[in-house]
Amino acid sequence: MKPANRHITACSRCPALICWALTTANGKRQPVNAEPDSQGNLAVSRGADDLLYVRSLTKAHPEIRAGEWRAMPHHATCINPPPRRGSDHQRTGVRPVPQRRPW
């Protein structure tokens, strides 16, 4: 299985093609790479409502069910991922500047 063309869109931060899927765990939107990936740790499926759903595969349960395909979370491969808030990941040269009001 693969995502349908109507599910595929471009990442807003890099030229990669992605699909937005809802996590089965908490219904949050998560970008996954459009191209199925045998190394991916996600199982994507299309719901009866024509939305894509994603669940995490674990080492204990890496099996793909009927109708699912394996995909990589786009965060893992995005060449320009959004900065993570609250992490101590160091970014050199980029420092948020507080907005100064002209009045």
Ligand SMILES: [Zn+2]
């Ligand atoms: Zn990206």
